[in-house]
Amino acid sequence: MQGIIVEASTNLYRIKTNEKEYVATARGKFKSVDLTPVVGDIVDFSPLEKEHSIVENEENTAVLEKIHERKTYVKRPRLANITQIIFVLSSKHPKPDLLLLDKQLAFAEFLHIRPIIVLNKIDLDDKKQFMEISKIYENIGYKVIRTMAKMGEGIEEIEAILKNNISAFSGNSGVGKSTLINCLFKENKTLEGEISIKNKRGKNTTTDVKLYELDNNTYIADTPGFSTFDIYEIPYRDLYKYFIEFEEYVSNCKYIGCSHIKEEECGVKEGLKDGKISESRYNNYIKIYNELKDREDHKW
Ligand SMILES: Nc1nc2c(ncn2[C@@H]2O[C@H](COP(=O)(O)OP(=O)(O)OP(=O)(O)O)[C@@H](O)[C@H]2O)c(=O)[nH]1
Ligand SMILES: [Mg+2]
Ligand SMILES: [Zn+2]
Incomplete structure (x- = not known):
């Protein structure tokens, strides 16, 4: 069977298929080929009979057999196959950090991951400086989306761009990443009442990244952002x-x-x-x- 790893901890992986979720171990064989499974990996696995279950209190357990070739790979946080990074800036409070943006754009290009720019909090920008910034980046060919996450404005456009992608959000503290992500999950009818990224976060004590399914074939990585440290590569x-x-x-x-x-x-x-x-x-x-x-x- 084939699925995607949505969560990983020490030698334990949560795999999602269209029908259900499995908890799998990787046994020893992946160590020998110097390839550790990571969140985002597409994998082949074999479900185990209940009596052979390797994890307590888990209905569906499995053994990981094979990792498919990765389309992209990010080291920090460790993530495979993300197709987009959404760089969020705020027009004001905090003011837009274009040096950080240009650094991250270059790094995304280097990693072959599509960058999308979101200018949030445009309600606070009475001088409309976000228009200048939009122009700079739209002229180059980047997609720029203007939002007021707090008011739920511009969310549909982000929703459309996320479809059929594995996306991660990045940006300085306070720009509105969490507000945006909460809006996305609220508006998604199929997830109503079922998932609250906030609750999940509260319970989650690990710093590992997880993938949240927003829609079929559409995932969001729950990450505090991308380290620009590795830009030195x-x-x-x-x-x-x-x-x-x-x-x-x-x-x-x-x-x-x-x-x-x-x-x-x-x-x-x-x-x-x-x-x-x-x-x-x-x-x-x-x-x-x-x-x-x-x-x-x-x-x-
Ligand atoms: N005026 C205004 N405020 C907003 C908007 N979007 C978010 N905010 C506010 O900005 C503050 C920071 O938003 P967060 O979503 O917590 O920011 P974050 O990017 O997740 O920050 P970190 O988790 O620290 O990285 C909150 O008080 C939000 O209510 C907006 O469009 N307009
Ligand atoms: Mg946040
Ligand atoms: Zn020259």
Whole structure:
């Protein structure tokens, strides 16, 4: 049988199929191939007869047989096969952190995970600065959704984008991630009264990630957010590749291996001068580049 791991603890995995849930062990064989099952993994498993049950008080137990090839993999928190990261910013209180956003966007591109941007709390933004931010990122081709989570506004659009995906939310504390997720579960008729992410969270003492099923084939990872620590995996010379709008200008650079910072006749800098590349994005590129370079230089 085939299912998806929605929860993992020490050598115990909760697997979900369309019909029911199983609790499975992995036995020793996965250790030998240096492959530990993680939340999000699609797995093959064999259900066990009740009398062979390996877990007390569990109806459906099983043994994990095989992990399917992962489409994506995130180390912190450990998650396989997520297809989207929803980056949540608030227009005000706290103010939008575009450096963090650009860092996380680059990291998502590096991991081949689709980024979606949510600008929340637009009700507090009387100067409508969220319009500027929307424009910067929509021009590049990113999807930007504007919401007022507290009032339940804009939730349908998020719901639509989540469909048939495994998504995780990320963003600074206080931007409204929990408020958004609670709205999503409230509006979902099939889950009414059945699941409360809040209650589940209260009971959950582990820091492990879980997947919550919002709808058929639609999951949300319950995570406090993504660590930007692992962004150091990106070699600084490659960073420009993950600023997706730079690509079409790079071919105009005179020097091979142009860093797009100090060089003359740089296509990216020309794009900036012509107003095709946003100053905020370019400045954050330099900041992140220097951060990555410092880190790499100090490794030795
Ligand atoms: N005015 C306004 N307030 C909002 C909106 N959405 C959320 N809030 C409020 O912002 C505060 C923080 O929201 P949370 O959902 O707890 O934020 P979070 O991102 O989960 O924060 P952490 O769990 O600390 O990471 C709460 O008091 C919410 O009621 C909104 O659209 N407008
Ligand atoms: Mg929260
Ligand atoms: Zn250049």
